Amino acid sequence: MSRLITDTLIVAERNLVRLTRAPDLLLAFTVQPIMFVLLFVYVFGGAILVPDFYGSYVMFLLPGIIVQNIAFGGFVTALGLNEDLSKGLIDRFRSLPMARAAVLAGRTLSDVVTNTLSVLVLLVTGLIIGFSFDASPFEVLAGFALLLLFGYAFSWIFALLGLVVTSPEAANSLGFIAVFPLTFISSAFVPVESMPAALQWFAEINPFTLVVDAMRHLWVGAPAGNAVWGAVVWSLVIIAVFAPLAVSRYRRAAGH
Amino acid sequence: MTQARTHVSAEPELAIRVRGLRKSFGDVVALDGVDLDVPPGTVLGLLGPNGAGKTTAVRVMATLLRPDAGEISVAGLDVVREAAAVRERIGLAGQYAAIDENLTGLENLVMVGRLYGASRAAATARGHELLQRFDLVDAAGRPAKTYSGGMRRRLDLAAALVAKPPVLFLDEPTTGLDPRSRLDLWTTIEELVGEGRTVLLTTQYLDEADRLADTIAVIDHGRVIAQGTPDELKDRVGGERLEVRLSSAGQAADAVRALAAISDEPPHCEGDTVTVGVRRRNGMIVEAVRRLDDAGVGVDDIALRRPTLDDVFLSLTGHAAESTDDGDEQKERT
CATH class of the missing domain: 3.40.50.300 (P-loop containing nucleotide triphosphate hydrolases)
Structure with a gap:
């Protein structure tokens, strides 16, 4: 077990070091989300009716767009693993006497670091353009923890994706096709009640809605029932299903 | 340990x-x-x-x-x-x-x-x-x-x-x-x-x-x-190789026919070069030149050499060693 932790940290360190050598990727983490927040708030914001409770669209949007953003954070894992696979690095790792799960655990762990970075960037942007917390410090921190847990769970889905697809381009488009509708047909950007019935039905069972509602509860005090616990359970279930699938795929992974 | x-x-x-x-x-x-x-x-x-x-x-x-x-x-x-x-x-x-x-x-x-x-x-x-x-x-x-x-x-x-x-x-x-x-x-x-x-x-x-x-x-x-x-592998091919470079690759078939009689194995032809295993050394070049001349085949160069692993591979598998993936696949399809 201690070997797993050490090896995981070594792999995570490697991922973060190489991130600093590829600054364009860092740009994707920071500039792109800021752009989306500004576009949504100032282009769509005036046209979207949100419940009076929120007062302004940015209060409604920010928790939602942060959840969407963190779900995409795992893309780094999918692309990185796919590249390692095609370049033969996975073969090298698998020929070493290291912990079997460490390459994937290290990948997903370094996503937590980059996710933290992008949450902070989005939060600061939001605070500048009118978002404010209506929560105790404990609730604010709990919100952070929930975001990182949910992002971590999604990283495991992306880990499996990165090992299964044949090219980074395929990982990219498959990831978008899967995650984009999931995040849009949820309560992240518009109130679910404004959607057609069929979409409403989907949005209400969509885990994204649950996580977004939980975040709104924790950060701006919106009523949320059991959304927080539901979001935690969803995240744990995703990890419990996808981590073993990804690790088993990794053990059989064939490079060139 | x-x-x-x-x-x-x-x-x-x-x-x-x-x-x-x-x-x-x-x-x-x-x-x-x-x-x-x-x-x-x-x-x-x-x-x-x-x-x-x-x-x-x-x-x-x-x-x-x-x-x-x-x-x-x-x-x-x-x-x-x-x-x-x-x-x-x-x-x-x-x-x-x-x-x-x-x-x-x-x-x-x-x-x-x-x-x-x-x-x-x-x-x-x-x-x-x-x-x-x-x-x-x-x-x-x-x-x-x-x-x-x-x-x-x-x-x-x-x-x-x-x-x-x-x-x-x-x-x-x-x-x-x-x-x-x-x-x-x-x-x-x-x-x-x-x-x-x-x-x-x-x-x-x-x-x-x-x-x-x-x-x-x-x-x-x-x-x-x-x-x-x-x-050991070279010995398996046995003997020396006679290598003939033809003036024109178009005469390869004639050259192969002319040289077939001096060897136990069929001559191998690649581009303008024909290679054949020979049992003895003495008089081989003279005999080969005579046969090629009789067949009207022009020769640029002719030499005897020790077998290489290329020859080994060829005689073991019937195809050259350094073939590409594509070449292999084509062979298998046809």
């Missing part, structure tokens, strides 16, 4: 022992009952064209693939049941330099050293040692993506040597390298063997196997079709 055991045992244990190795991918049989023996401190060259099964065999021996059947032991350990222990004793380097291009040379080696369980300090010391040895000191602090092809291979080989493994697998170590880098890498590999390492090397280059290997196993379509020292 393993080395100590090897020294005390009465019979020297084989460094690599493969019996009845089979592996299929779906309907495609990659390995169809391969046997290999590699004594400690020797080099086995696994020679064959692309798609012959060389890489699959290495991946099984290096614990990356599970065999469908067979007994495979490396450094005295079973590669399936004792895979983790095998990994402590092997190094793997290959045709795809498996290094992280965004890390520097030193960072790559330190990462691998730590993943073998060394402390950061010990891994750093070993990293410097290897960079020195592989002539990469000047590039140690540069990201590996700035390295040339030869430097990448050297770094890859260095990474395989981090834990001083007694058994080394080199999968086509010089494929795609320029001639100069190739020669450098050969010298390095010879040094590694001089230190008592066991090396299993796959290659599709006959000169490479000829120079580096103590024993060569020729593999084709997933089977070992011949095994022996380079000289």
Whole structure:
């Protein structure tokens, strides 16, 4: 077990070091989300009716767009693993006497670091353009923890994706096709009640809605029932299903 | 541990022992009952064209693939049941330099050293040692993506040597390298063997196997079709080769007909060159020239030479060794 932790940290360190050598990727983490927040708030914001409770669209949007953003954070894992696979690095790792799960655990762990970075960037942007917390410090921190847990769970889905697809381009488009509708047909950007019935039905069972509602509860005090616990359970279930699938795929992974 | 055991045992244990190795991918049989023996401190060259099964065999021996059947032991350990222990004793380097291009040379080696369980300090010391040895000191602090092809291979080989493994697998170590880098890498590999390492090397280059290997196993379509020292394999072809370069490639068929009578085996023709095995030396050239002249075939050059491994491969398989993937597939389709 201690070997797993050490090896995981070594792999995570490697991922973060190489991130600093590829600054364009860092740009994707920071500039792109800021752009989306500004576009949504100032282009769509005036046209979207949100419940009076929120007062302004940015209060409604920010928790939602942060959840969407963190779900995409795992893309780094999918692309990185796919590249390692095609370049033969996975073969090298698998020929070493290291912990079997460490390459994937290290990948997903370094996503937590980059996710933290992008949450902070989005939060600061939001605070500048009118978002404010209506929560105790404990609730604010709990919100952070929930975001990182949910992002971590999604990283495991992306880990499996990165090992299964044949090219980074395929990982990219498959990831978008899967995650984009999931995040849009949820309560992240518009109130679910404004959607057609069929979409409403989907949005209400969509885990994204649950996580977004939980975040709104924790950060701006919106009523949320059991959304927080539901979001935690969803995240744990995703990890419990996808981590073993990804690790088993990794053990059989064939490079060139 | 393993080395100590090897020294005390009465019979020297084989460094690599493969019996009845089979592996299929779906309907495609990659390995169809391969046997290999590699004594400690020797080099086995696994020679064959692309798609012959060389890489699959290495991946099984290096614990990356599970065999469908067979007994495979490396450094005295079973590669399936004792895979983790095998990994402590092997190094793997290959045709795809498996290094992280965004890390520097030193960072790559330190990462691998730590993943073998060394402390950061010990891994750093070993990293410097290897960079020195592989002539990469000047590039140690540069990201590996700035390295040339030869430097990448050297770094890859260095990474395989981090834990001083007694058994080394080199999968086509010089494929795609320029001639100069190739020669450098050969010298390095010879040094590694001089230190008592066991090396299993796959290659599709006959000169490479000829120079580096103590024993060569020729593999084709997933089977070992011949095994022996380079000289033994050459003897199997028997005698000298008569090589005729024609004035015009268009007369190749005439030349083949004219020369058929002086050999037990059919002449082989490639471009404007016809090669044929001959039983005796004396008078051969004169006789060949006479026959070609009678047939009206123009000759630019004619010579007798010792058989090369190319000839071995040709006489064993009926096709040339250095064929490409595409060529193989086309042959199989037609």
